[in-house]
Amino acid sequence: TQLLEQSPQFLSIQEGENLTVYCNSSSVFSSLQWYRQEPGEGPVLLVTVVTGGEVKKLKRLTFQFGDARKDSSLHITAAQPGDTGLYLCAGGSSTGGATNKLIFGTGTLLAVQP
Amino acid sequence: NAGVTQTPKFQVLKTGQSMTLQCAQDMNHEYMSWYRQDPGMGLRLIHYSVGAGITDQGEVPNGYNVSRSTTEDFPLRLLSAAPSQTSVYFCASSYFAGTGVGYTFGSGTRLTVV
Numbered sequence: 001t002q003l004l005e006q007s008p009q010f011l012s013i014q015e016g017e018n019l020t021v022y023c024n025s026s027s028v029f030s031s032l033q034w035y036r037q038e039p040g041e042g043p044v045l046l047v048t049v050v051t052g053g054e055v056k057k058l059k060r061l062t063f064q065f066g067d068a069r070k071d072s073s074l075h076i077t078a079a080q081p082g083d084t085g086l087y088l089c090a091g092g093s094s095t096g097g098a099t100n101k102l103i104f105g106t107g108t109l110l111a112v113q114p
Numbered sequence: 115n116a117g118v119t120q121t122p123k124f125q126v127l128k129t130g131q132s133m134t135l136q137c138a139q140d141m142n143h144e145y146m147s148w149y150r151q152d153p154g155m156g157l158r159l160i161h162y163s164v165g166a167g168i169t170d171q172g173e174v175p176n177g178y179n180v181s182r183s184t185t186e187d188f189p190l191r192l193l194s195a196a197p198s199q200t201s202v203y204f205c206a207s208s209y210f211a212g213t214g215v216g217y218t219f220g221s222g223t224r225l226t227v228v
Contacts, residue, residue, distance in 0.1 A: 040221070041221050041222070042206070043219050044219070045218075048214050048215075050214040088157070092214055101159060101162060102159070102217065104157040107156055
């Protein structure tokens with residue numbers, strides 16, 4: 001069974017601080033996605049990375065896929081209250097053909113205080 | 115632009131009752147899936163479909179049935195509700211069943227079984 005562990009589970013910071021969220025597994029994934037979820041809503045896709053070592057930037061968010069495609073990180077620079085939410089990583093697992101099953105991590109709950 | 119629509123938003127069932135959670139998407143997406151989200155356990159895959167007439171089991175399929183008679187609809191049926199099925203259920207879709215393709219999620223159904 002493929003598992004994705006996220007750390008930390010909870011993070012409370014002040015506006016303007018930087019932070020990094022980690023997503024780790026002992027399994028290799030074909031792709032890695034990050035989602036943000038707000039209370040009462042479904043997760044919303046932030047980014048997809050598919051190549052080992054790949055780095056993508058989305059404004060103040062920087063995503064990296066590990067060289068061995070077993071881990072990923074999300075770095076937020078100068079966090080703002082609007083960044084508050086549950087951050088989920090999800091690994092793409094293809095088995096026996098063109099499937100797109102995602103294995104989700106347990107999530108990191110981020111609270112940015114003004 | 116509706117995206118993925120889930121109904122109902124909230125539901126309370128008695129143990130042993132059956133019900134169907136509805137999911138519809140208007141994006142002509144090929145791939146659809148159902149997840150349940152429980153505290154501390156992230157999102158777990160229940161069933162998925164790679165196209166009309168094709169379904170398969172995910173990680174936690176027991177107690178649930180699905181069918182995919184049209185591209186747009188993917189209902190999830192609870193056969194005989196149990197308290198362990200109390201959870202938030204999310205339907206998700208993607209435009210094809212391939213690696214690295216991001217999901218669009220519905221806003222969820224919060225189910226309580228008493």
